[in-house]
Amino acid sequence: MAPLWLAASLLPAWAHASPAAHPAAKKQTSTHSPRPAAKKVSKKNSQPVQGTLPYGHRADAMAFADDLAERRQLNRDDLRHALSQARLLPGVPKLMLPPSSPTAKNWQAYRSRFVEPIRIGAGLRFWQQHRATLERAEQSYGVPAAIIVGILGVETIYGQQMGTYRVIDALATLAFDFPAAHPRATERQAYFRSELEQFLSYHQRAGSDPLLPRGSYAGAMGQPQFMPSSWVKYAVDFDGDGKIDLFNSPEDAIGSVANYFKGYGWQTGLPTHYPVRLEGSAQDKEALLLPDILPTFSVASFSAKGGLLSEAGQRHPGQLALVELQNGGAEPSYVAGTENFYVITRYNWSSYYAMAVIELGQAVAQALPR
Template identity: 65%
Template sequence: MAAFAGDTVAKSHAKAHKTAAHKASTRGPVYGKTTEAIALADELAQQHKLPKAWVRDQISKAQFLKGVPKMVLPPTVPTAKNWRAYRERFIESRRIDAGTQFWQTHQSDLARAEQTYGVPAEMIVGIIGVETFYGQNMGNYRVLDALTTLTLNFPASHPRAAERHAFFKSELGYFLAQAHHQGDASITGSFAGAMGWPQFMPSSAAKFAVDFDGDGRIDLRNSPVDAIGSVANYFKAFGWQTGMPTHYPVSFDEARLDKPTLLAPDILPSFSVSNFTAKGAVLDEQAQKHNGSLALVELFNGDEPPSYVAGTDNFYVVTRYNWSSYYALAVIELGQAVKANRALAFSQSSTR
């Protein structure tokens, strides 16, 4: 979900795509011309230089979605993070098969995106596969309803309520600007307002979406080609370095290991290879030649021992799409699995 740091990534994906029937039962009244709605409309109209009457009309028509405020709250009983369980939800045969078909259908567009932006096709395929199962689960919430609800009724009990409320109000403004330009405020997406094949938040759509199919308009919901180019452009904008791996395997020399220091920067690459290994990390031959900084990425496995990788600057770029190392590694491994499956299918067909 580009540029939206979900409070719990697994929770966001599990709840982002409810059925239309369920959502219909959770719709409340329209906001109408209440004092709060009019004040919000006037503020956003001024910020984005939009017609005040038009914005007031849109906000007045927005419906309160009763279940949405609860969906952005952290779980009341935190569950143990489990990379292996999380991975199984995305690195699965049906998603790999769908990704292989997606790549086959759009191989020329993926190749063009890789040439234009320097981002490997498997990374783009991984993002779209994790986000929306290749367009199958783009969300059916009206984005106007979702973002207005999260602006006017954001739960005060959230531990970062002020910050999150400001974020969703800003996203509502970006959405209204796009809706006015496109002449369509009925666009649907996730409960948090993410849209289309790549699940861009409105601000990301404004900054990074591109007309990659050349039809004169950007359409992330109906044009997978625009989505392909937009994901690649997003990665490039956040500093993707062509040819750099995302991560390396890592083990430890327990006699020299200073794990607290290695983990202190979290997923931000902060150590040179020499400093990394001096603190007890053991790298393979390829990783020892890495030209850049590394981070020790720790992924918990419930009651089992954690998994670790040495993350590069490119791993960090993937986390800018969704701020989670679990999400990033799922994207990377799904893309790799689809690439391998595609190669296998090609080799089998060529030997017949």
């Protein structure tokens, strides 16, 4: 079993959570266009239903449905019917709690879980099969194919592991039973209520069944593990078949990941990071680490604090951040992160995650036949 700090950093919810989940993040808003009136949701689901205690017996859940119907002009009975069939997942709230005894972070151990033969081989096959789509996404959005391949490999091994929880159960559990012991319980519960609202609204306007989608225990869905607000805002019909399907269409997943990064400010042609060697004082290092992964320092100020950059890094046109990757009891690793490195952390706010995405994509690219 992976250390809890590692498991928490993999949680797709943080990737698509309110940007306030990271102290340096910028706020974003989610919108969607009106859709046709909803059809009645089915009362049957062919897959086994996990969990206990349906939320139909909860006054707070039904009040939520009533309020949502009024605010968004949705069908109240359909919302109540759908939410009444959501079930509490007893084991999920505890997965949100920080570990009582944190394990020391270890970049090399973390990296080995993702930059490894199974994912590299699957990524190679995926890239070869969808080369034209990846090239089109790169041309359309400016996001390198290697970054898209890295994301889909880290998240779901290219659709092999998309989650088995009913999304409505996961979101309802975290919206109404988020653990009070969490240090940011109020903020996180509000976030999951917002995601449940997006999820129910989307399905009613689309006329689709909210009881069917399966995903992570935090409600992330499809090959790219989008949360509902990200699906609404960034998912695109990249295969041109008239619908968006992030579960079964690799083309839609590729285009949607690229659109997500473009939406968060990806800069075409800009590297994600540069090598760096530290030769400043302990105070200089502390000052460089203070803004965390938010690019804050010009090349001149970065260098003045002892951050010795490569030749390419010295020509960087924008701001930089000192990214520290701890290696357990060994010396940490450091890179100088650019604005594009920061954009990757909008998918998941862990710098370890961002580096794993980058290095998996690079490994797959290197495995491609020349």
